[in-house]
Amino acid sequence: MTPFKNSAKLCHIDVERGIDLxxxxxxRRAAIEAITVIGSGGYEAVFLNLPRSLQxxxxxLAEEGDVExxxxxxxxxxxxxxNYLKAxxxxxxxxxxxxxxxxxxxxxxxxxxxxxxEEIRATLELPALILRxxxxxxxxxxxxLSLIEEMIESTKNKLREEAAYLLTETRRFRHSAxxxxxxxxxxxxxxxxxxxxxxxxxxxxxxxxxxxxxxxRLYQQKPVPASQAEKHIKQHLKFIQxxxxxxxxxxxxxxxxxxxLKWLTDDPQKHQTKPQTTHET
Numbered sequence: 690m691t692p693f694k695n696s697a698k699l700c701h702i703d704v705e706r707g708i709d710l711x712x713x714x715x716x717r718r719a720a721i722e723a724i725t726v727i728g729s730g731g732y733e734a735v736f737l738n739l740p741r742s743l744q745x746x747x748x749x750l751a752e753e754g755d756v757e758x759x760x761x762x763x764x765x766x767x768x769x770x771x772n773y774l775k776a777x778x779x780x781x782x783x784x785x786x787x788x789x790x791x792x793x794x795x796x797x798x799x800x801x802x803x804x805x806x807e808e809i810r811a812t813l814e815l816p817a818l819i820l821r822x823x824x825x826x827x828x829x830x831x832x833x834l835s836l837i838e839e840m841i842e843s844t845k846n847k848l849r850e851e852a853a854y855l856l857t858e859t860r861r862f863r864h865s866a867x868x869x870x871x872x873x874x875x876x877x878x879x880x881x882x883x884x885x886x887x888x889x890x891x892x893x894x895x896x897x898x899x900x901x902x903x904x905x906r907l908y909q910q911k912p913v914p915a916s917q918a919e920k921h922i923k924q925h926l927k928f929i930q931x932x933x934x935x936x937x938x939x940x941x942x943x944x945x946x947x948x949x950l951k952w953l954t955d956d957p958q959k960h961q962t963k964p965q966t967t968h969e970t
Contacts, residue, residue: 706859708887710867712874715780717939719893723868724787726890727795733862734796736855738869739777742767742803751792756785773809776816780938784868798858800867802850808843811836823926830915833922841908848873852880859885872902876909897949899942900924 711726713719727735737747743763750759760774778785788797804812814836822828859865869877874889881887898906904921907913932941 706862706885707864708855708859708867708881708885709865710869710874710878710887710889712871712889712891713781713784713868714871714893714896714942715938716893716896716942717783718943720781720784720787722892723784724791726892727866728791730864730866732795732864732866734798734859734865735792736798736800736858736865736867738801738851738873739799740769740801740803741799742769744799747797747799750785751788751797754786754789756782759785769804770809770813773804773812776812796862800851800854800858802847802854805843807839811839811843819926819929823930828919828922830919830922834915834918837905837908837918840905844873844909848876848880852877855881856884871896871898872905895946895950897946899945900928
């Protein structure tokens, strides 16, 4: 499929390079598929959605795959809070452990801007808020809404910075892979495709968004009524209680996906499918 229906747009687009956005949820299955895509994709560079201040420690990580040593070294050198680093890497450990298998001959580059104090605070406050409301069995709605608005605004600014950095750095390569999370993929592509042919590659399908991810996606489009937001927050707290705490993040998301997408397995003969990588142009 031709990426651009209107050939007049090509005069502003660098057709000598291509960017593949590899969408990777925090799943072991997604990590394996992403590594497979990178290994067979002919990429000259792999861009990671990690703060650029971590770049000095990436070569060793890409060579050895030692996530614990990487986090310890980064914590001491960058002064980033340990819990913030853990939040960045949570659910993605398998990917980084497997990275040495495909890093040889490729540049591995961090593309996210360094976090602001506000972003770090929001990242750390979210699990604390979840824990507090889970224990008290109440919804601190006003604080939730304020935190979500902060996260949305931070994400918008971050996406613009990420796109600008990627458009600059990918000029050095003919074909680049860019790891991104499910929530960011479509909007990041909108920024990038104005200047470079950009495609989305989804991994770990089928995948169901968690209630909080759904709420954040809705907020990106327009403000959400408080009652609707509260409904999604309650659902997310139940997801944490019933799935994440007893099962762990990976199995929790897998079981959540199965529960939310029952129609895929209602008739095994009719809906038989395997995890696959899907391209979106």
